[in-house]
Amino acid sequence: xxxxxxxxxxxxxxSTEHQVLDVVNQKPKGETDYGIAEADYQRVITQCQHCQVxxxxxxxxxxxxxxxxxxxxxxxxxxxxxxxxxxxxxxxxSDNRQRVDxxxxxxxxxxxxxxxxxxxxxxxxxxxxxGALKEAGPRCACIDPDPQAIAHASQYVGIPLTHGGTLxxxxxxxxFDLITFNKVLEHVKNPVAMLGKASRLLKKSxxxxxxxxxGERAVAQHIEMQRQEFFVEHYTIFNExxxxxxxxxxxxDCLAKQVIxxxxxxxxxxxxxxxx
Numbered sequence: 348x349x350x351x352x353x354x355x356x357x358x359x360x361x362s363t364e365h366q367v368l369d370v371v372n373q374k375p376k377g378e379t380d381y382g383i384a385e386a387d388y389q390r391v392i393t394q395c396q397h398c399q400v401x402x403x404x405x406x407x408x409x410x411x412x413x414x415x416x417x418x419x420x421x422x423x424x425x426x427x428x429x430x431x432x433x434x435x436x437x438x439x440x441s442d443n444r445q446r447v448d449x450x451x452x453x454x455x456x457x458x459x460x461x462x463x464x465x466x467x468x469x470x471x472x473x474x475x476x477x478g479a480l481k482e483a484g485p486r487c488a489c490i491d492p493d494p495q496a497i498a499h500a501s502q503y504v505g506i507p508l509t510h511g512g513t514l515x516x517x518x519x520x521x522x523f524d525l526i527t528f529n530k531v532l533e534h535v536k537n538p539v540a541m542l543g544k545a546s547r548l549l550k551k552s553x554x555x556x557x558x559x560x561x562g563e564r565a566v567a568q569h570i571e572m573q574r575q576e577f578f579v580e581h582y583t584i585f586n587e588x589x590x591x592x593x594x595x596x597x598x599x600d601c602l603a604k605q606v607i608x609x610x611x612x613x614x615x616x617x618x619x620x621x622x623x
Contacts, residue, residue: 355393355404358536358582359593362397365404369572378578383407390579392571400589401562401571403582426473426499433475442609446529446617447479450556453603453619454525457554461485464524467548469514469541470531474500481506485525490517514544523548527556532593533581542597546622555599558617559585561606565614576614585616594620 355365369392373385390405438444454461462484468477471489474496481487481504488508489500497511510517526545532538545555560576562584571577576584585593587604594601597620604618 353391355391355402357395357398357400358402359400359539359589360395360398360596362395364396365393365402366396368392368394368401368566371572375573375578377575379580381408381579383579392577394566395589398589398592399586400592401566401577401584401586403577403579403584405579407579423495423499423503426495427503430473430475430478430499430503433473434478440610442611442613443475443479445610446476446558447483449617450480450525450527451483453556459524459552465522465550466525466527467521467523468527468529469545470528470534471500471506472496474504474506476527476529477506478504488521488523490514514541514548517548519547521548522550522553524550524553525556526553527558529556529558530560532557533559533583533585536582538583538593539596542593542599546598549622553622554602555620555622556617557590557593557620558615559583559590561585561614561616563587563606574614587616590616590618594618598623 354363356363371390373388390403390407393402393404433443451461464485466480466485466487468489471477471491474489477487477489487506489506490510491497492513494511497509500506501509526548532541535541560581562571562576563586565571565574565576590604591601599620600623602619602621604616606616609615
């Protein structure tokens with residue numbers, strides 16, 4: 348592909364060796380409208396030649412977009428409606444229910460009783476994950492920078508420990524058996540730093556569950572430009588090699604990982620990590 352030569356820096360490993368896969372000059376169908384002017388819309392999809400992660404190279408979004416007023420235009424009632432809709436999906440059609448099943452199955456395989464566990468979800472959003480997980484009995488907590496999301500988690504979902512902020516300013520007093528990042532780390536330009544900060548909140552035997560968009564299959568079919576995994580808000584899109592790179596750089600060993608296609612059609616890589 349012809350493109351003006353430019354140096355791109357990998358968000359994961361810092362390498363400047365990249366292969367340009369695509370140049371996207373207009374918003375693809377289905378992508379959220381972030382108010383980017385049509386004339387300004389350009390992003391470059393690359394693959395790092397060192398760690399193999401796929402990246403969206405652009406400066407189109409404010410990194411603070413998930414803080415403060417991200418959901419200000421959405422009423423709590425609308426968030427609740429969205430929550431109720433997802434929670435009432437049949438299990439075979441629910442990405443979230445299958446996520447919960449994966450996690451419960453793995454905890455049990457490690458002789459961990461979910462009902463006697465402390466779980467922290469980072470970037471809880473609509474809180475459907477904890478809404479379903481808490482049915483199995485764990486003590487649940489969540490972090491989200493958006494006050495609307497936190498109000499919903501506390502008032503409607505019934506999460507007893509909520510924090511409106513980030514991992515950095517979350518209290519040091521609590522430790523967790525499991526910390527989860529469900530489709531969160533791809534939204535930040537330094538996923539290694541965010542994942543690494545979770546380790547101080549783990550119990551000695553604690554684990555981290557990380558779920559991310561997977562890009563290898565879309566690239567192999569040359570359909571990355573139209574896939575939601577590669578939408579503008581995702582700075583990094585992963586494969587097995589880059590998933591392991593992320594874990595290692597953040598100070599974890601990978602206990603298990605798998606590449607899946609979710610009921611919604613999302614291409615996903617997920618797994619469990621343990622502090623080195």
